[in-house]
Amino acid sequence: MHGWSGKILDIDLTRGTFETRALDMDMAHQFLGGRGLGARLLWDLVGPGVDALSPENVLIFCTGPLTASGMQTSNRFSVTTKSPLTGTVLDANSGGWWGMQFKRTGYDVMIVRGRAAQPTYLEITPNGLQFHDASALWGKTVFATTDALGQDNNRRNVLCIGPAGENRVRFASIMNDRARALARGGPGAVMGSKNLKAIVVEGNEKNTAVDMDLYKFMLYETGKLVKASPLTNQALPEFGTIVMMNVINDIGALPTRNFQASQFEGADAISGETLRETLLVGNQACWACPISCTRVSRTDKGEGEGPEYETAWAFGAECGIDQLDAIVEANWLCNDLGMDTISAGVTIGCAMELAERGILDSDLRFGRADLLPRALRHIAYRLDLGAEMAEGSFRFAASHNAKEYSMTVKGLELPAYDPRGMQGQGLLFATSNRGACHMRGNMLGPEVLALPRLIDRLTAQGKAGIVAIHQNSAAVLDSLVLCKFVNLAVTEEYFARMLTAVCGTRYTADDLMRAGERVWNLERLYNLREGFTEVEDTLPRRLLQEPVRAGPSEGYVVKLKPMLEEYYEFRGWDKHGVPTAARLKMLGLDTLPNLQCREEKKPTIARHNGQAPVLAGGVR
Amino acid sequence: MARVKLYGNLRRLSATPHCVVQGATVREILDALARDNARLRAALFHDDALAEHIRITRNGRDIRHAQNLETPLSENDELAIFPPVAGG
Numbered sequence: 001m002h003g004w005s006g007k008i009l010d011i012d013l014t015r016g017t018f019e020t021r022a023l024d025m026d027m028a029h030q031f032l033g034g035r036g037l038g039a040r041l042l043w044d045l046v047g048p049g050v051d052a053l054s055p056e057n058v059l060i061f062c063t064g065p066l067t068a069s070g071m072q073t074s075n076r077f078s079v080t081t082k083s084p085l086t087g088t089v090l091d092a093n094s095g096g097w098w099g100m101q102f103k104r105t106g107y108d109v110m111i112v113r114g115r116a117a118q119p120t121y122l123e124i125t126p127n128g129l130q131f132h133d134a135s136a137l138w139g140k141t142v143f144a145t146t147d148a149l150g151q152d153n154n155r156r157n158v159l160c161i162g163p164a165g166e167n168r169v170r171f172a173s174i175m176n177d178r179a180r181a182l183a184r185g186g187p188g189a190v191m192g193s194k195n196l197k198a199i200v201v202e203g204n205e206k207n208t209a210v211d212m213d214l215y216k217f218m219l220y221e222t223g224k225l226v227k228a229s230p231l232t233n234q235a236l237p238e239f240g241t242i243v244m245m246n247v248i249n250d251i252g253a254l255p256t257r258n259f260q261a262s263q264f265e266g267a268d269a270i271s272g273e274t275l276r277e278t279l280l281v282g283n284q285a286c287w288a289c290p291i292s293c294t295r296v297s298r299t300d301k302g303e304g305e306g307p308e309y310e311t312a313w314a315f316g317a318e319c320g321i322d323q324l325d326a327i328v329e330a331n332w333l334c335n336d337l338g339m340d341t342i343s344a345g346v347t348i349g350c351a352m353e354l355a356e357r358g359i360l361d362s363d364l365r366f367g368r369a370d371l372l373p374r375a376l377r378h379i380a381y382r383l384d385l386g387a388e389m390a391e392g393s394f395r396f397a398a399s400h401n402a403k404e405y406s407m408t409v410k411g412l413e414l415p416a417y418d419p420r421g422m423q424g425q426g427l428l429f430a431t432s433n434r435g436a437c438h439m440r441g442n443m444l445g446p447e448v449l450a451l452p453r454l455i456d457r458l459t460a461q462g463k464a465g466i467v468a469i470h471q472n473s474a475a476v477l478d479s480l481v482l483c484k485f486v487n488l489a490v491t492e493e494y495f496a497r498m499l500t501a502v503c504g505t506r507y508t509a510d511d512l513m514r515a516g517e518r519v520w521n522l523e524r525l526y527n528l529r530e531g532f533t534e535v536e537d538t539l540p541r542r543l544l545q546e547p548v549r550a551g552p553s554e555g556y557v558v559k560l561k562p563m564l565e566e567y568y569e570f571r572g573w574d575k576h577g578v579p580t581a582a583r584l585k586m587l588g589l590d591t592l593p594n595l596q597c598r599e600e601k602k603p604t605i606a607r608h609n610g611q612a613p614v615l616a617g618g619v620r
Numbered sequence: 621m622a623r624v625k626l627y628g629n630l631r632r633l634s635a636t637p638h639c640v641v642q643g644a645t646v647r648e649i650l651d652a653l654a655r656d657n658a659r660l661r662a663a664l665f666h667d668d669a670l671a672e673h674i675r676i677t678r679n680g681r682d683i684r685h686a687q688n689l690e691t692p693l694s695e696n697d698e699l700a701i702f703p704p705v706a707g708g
Contacts, residue, residue: 230704244707246627250700251680309707552680
């Protein structure tokens with residue numbers, strides 16, 4: 001294959017059947033793969049109002065045209081579904097080896113439909129696809145399942161859920177290669193609702209370049225720049241992402257105790273520097289990655305991967321905990337149970353605040369590292385208070401008439417940046433299609449690290465264009481599917497030339513950025529069709545109305561309204577945040593099935609009422 | 621005078637990664653820090669200018685929003701010096 005094999009593996013768990021279908025290559029060229037192709041397929045497959053945990057929802061595993069090509073970081077893949085946590089379109093992507101191996105089975109995409117009658121796992125090998133009874137595996141944790149199914153990094157790769165997915169915890173993750181995660185938004189719960197325990201892949205096909213000379217040249221040039229960059233050749237290998245702890249704390253943007261403060265007195269104790277001096281025993285790389293950002297840590301309870309910055313924050317500053325070994329072990333436990341560490345930590349932090357305010361009858365308190373393992377187990381197994389917390393912090397807090405203490409956007413828990421100290425990040429969180437997300441265009445670069453140039457993080461004016469461009473760029477990487485860290489060393493021009501070499505069709509950086517914008521707008525349409533409106537483009541009340549009380553960001557709230565107005569305009573949307581017919585035509589989205597575009601003078605919006613909603617400017 | 625904190629791999633280049641240093645501007649502080657420490661000087665400076673990717677904040681605000689290396693300092697100011705870092 002050269003980029004795309006042109007094949008979709010379509011599996012019906014209800015019937016226990018599968019078929020190979022042709023991938024629409026026009027669609028593939030327009031949406032690339034990964035997140036983009038997943039969103040396009042989801043538009044067709046999961047219509048408005050479908051319950052995310054019903055058999056009518058689907059899981060769409062997508063590789064990209066560069067997956068398994070051998071390009072730096074070409075190991076990643078994505079899953080797309082409707083999120084049981086947010087109700088939005090959801091994609092999550094992961095590294096490791098599984099994506100590479102799945103591509104080697106000769107498929108670009110795997111669609112999983114329906115619900116198996118009993119616990120099942122799938123095995124795809126050169127001999128074909130087999131359905132297996134997973135009754136003996138049901139109830140096993142992620143690590144035990146992975147070992148039982150014969151994980152061998154370069155040859156046989158296991159993707160599975162843990163008890164959290166089986167129990168449909170709304171932020172359950174799908175794990176691959178033991179400790180890599182399709183984490184956010186609850187894809188593990190969808191997989192659990194289908195009685196699907198695991199998917200094992202072994203393949204032997206290759207994704208080779210049409211133009212080998214150009215491929216080798218781009219491989220060499222990219223490798224040279226990755227090696228030359230102090231970010232990819234020194235900072236990330238030596239410290240991993242957890243080095244951000246002191247950086248973000250220093251500027252007063254480290255959310256602390258459920259975003260009640262923006263600096264944590266214990267930040268240094270849970271930082272990358274401290275990890276390196278105490279618990280770090282090595283680092284690790286995904287397939288075809290020269291960066292090696294993964295940490296390997298050891299405590300007196302064992303050794304394992306992690307923690308990343310987000311996880312160290314979620315179980316650390318967010319919960320008022322400064323014991324690094326407890327955080328490292330909580331990360332392992334969360335991975336083994338199969339849950340998103342960010343949502344888990346922020347939900348626990350929410351519970352801690354509710355308990356301290358007397359709203360919740362619980363012994364959970366900020367700083368109680370000893371209670372983390374119990375909290376995580378109770379969530380995963382839906383025991384006691386854990387059964388409520390398993391619904392995610394928004395539903396949990398709302399059930400106690402305290403939803404203002406849930407730090408979520410569109411139901412997804414915020415990650416490790418207090419946007420009162422990073423205004424552009426606030427706009428990013430409010431407008432991200434899957435809910436509050438830092439991986440859909442992180443403003444960390446321009447607002448903090450001066451990448452490419454420093455802009456004032458405390459100014460709201462002028463952020464809209466930068467946010468939108470970063471969002472489009474992230475969509476490109478998520479659709480190719482490549483690791484965002486390679487983008488620290490090389491630009492979209494490099495990706496375009498590598499894609500040209502591999503698939504034989506000429507792409508430019510502009511083509512890729514246009515594809516990214518197309519994906520962003522398609523996701524927006526999906527959410528609008530589900531009934532989301534401008535009302536949900538917002539932030540928790542705390543961040544809009546409670547000024548930071550101390551530190552470098554003292555006195556600031558997020559000035560969202562003017563940023564949002566600017567953002568809608570920059571995006572070419574109407575003032576209600578709905579893509580206009582003209583913008584959709586420019587992106588080639590005007591011909592989407594079940595969408596009509598016509599010119600009208602006044603934009604109208606209506607919620608879904610049994611027919612395709614009118615979106616705007618006559619877009620129906 | 622300022623309290624100075626070195627982060628990342630800069631910590632290993634100084635025997636006192638957290639210290640109080642005399643100086644009226646950021647430049648004077650850095651010169652004092654790097655005096656008799658060639659490795660730290662090489663990490664902080666490229667010729668006479670601040671090395672690319674080195675970030676310095678004064679009380680949490682990047683000095684590029686002030687007067688860069690000529691930013692004046694008050695007693696009790698805190699300078700944080702970061703090497704190239706990245707994350708997510």
